[in-house]
Amino acid sequence: MMNLAHRGASEYAPENTLAAFYKGLEMGASGLETDLRLSRDGIVFLLHDERLERTTNGTGRASEYTWKELQELDAGSWFAAAYAGERLVSLETFLHFFARKPIHLALEMKEEGLEEDTLRLLAKYGISNRVTITSFQQGILRMVRRLDSAVRIGFLVKQYTEEILAELKEISAQQICLTAETITKDGVNRLKAAGLEVRAWRVRDEALMHHCLECGVDGMTINFPDKLTEALRRVL
Numbered sequence: 001m002m003n004l005a006h007r008g009a010s011e012y013a014p015e016n017t018l019a020a021f022y023k024g025l026e027m028g029a030s031g032l033e034t035d036l037r038l039s040r041d042g043i044v045f046l047l048h049d050e051r052l053e054r055t056t057n058g059t060g061r062a063s064e065y066t067w068k069e070l071q072e073l074d075a076g077s078w079f080a081a082a083y084a085g086e087r088l089v090s091l092e093t094f095l096h097f098f099a100r101k102p103i104h105l106a107l108e109m110k111e112e113g114l115e116e117d118t119l120r121l122l123a124k125y126g127i128s129n130r131v132t133i134t135s136f137q138q139g140i141l142r143m144v145r146r147l148d149s150a151v152r153i154g155f156l157v158k159q160y161t162e163e164i165l166a167e168l169k170e171i172s173a174q175q176i177c178l179t180a181e182t183i184t185k186d187g188v189n190r191l192k193a194a195g196l197e198v199r200a201w202r203v204r205d206e207a208l209m210h211h212c213l214e215c216g217v218d219g220m221t222i223n224f225p226d227k228l229t230e231a232l233r234r235v236l
């Protein structure tokens with residue numbers, strides 16, 4: 001069961017910062033989820049939104065800034081004064097700190113154009129088998145599969161349809177990522193019988209977390225990995 005700290009332990013620390021990732025691991029997460037974007041000068045880095053306002057003291061589209069400029073931003077104060085000075089993190093730095101740990105990494109590609117560099121970095125750190133590349137965008141996943149026939153792929157969707165299952169087969173995806181509220185036990189069984197891993201996302205509260213566990217999902221991204229760790233401990 002993959003307990004993936006969603007943008008790190010984002011309930012307790014500013015999302016997609018080293019503080020949030022380390023907190024997730026302290027809370028027993030077995031993996032980390034994060035979002036990939038591209039700076040103006042082509043550096044792959046971690047940010048959820050297209051724009052900077054919500055999670056940094058910057059303004060505008062992140063893609064209009066060089067990595068040097070992005071590194072100057074404060075990515076922690078918006079969350080709490082105690083996190084002032086947290087910085088945006090490049091994929092290379094993220095891998096430097098976390099690739100050698102025995103954990104799973106779920107890397108969500110938020111935009112086109114970073115597929116090749118991301119795969120190159122994964123190869124450099126030799127961790128392709130402990131990574132799942134995910135995206136809401138089919139085109140990105142198709143490109144990833146063209147570039148790498150082995151890397152694990154997860155398709156992020158709201159709920160599954162026959163077309164989505166056909167697409168998953170087409171790109172030899174290992175995983176389907178469904179919104180927690182659409183998950184049912186029958187659905188999970190059917191998807192598993194089709195050879196897919198089922199991972200939940202948007203697990204808003206503990207009730208949904210328990211629902212997903214009862215339905216037998218293979219993992220979930222969660223803002224409060226401590227609560228999932230505790231629930232799993234009780235089951236075992």
Ligand code: G3P
Nearest residue numbers: 033035108156201202221
């Ligand atoms: O776990 C998948 C989830 O991260 C997708 O949604 O908005 O958090 O990127 P979002």
Ligand code: CA
Nearest residue numbers: 033034035108
């Ligand atoms: Ca994400």
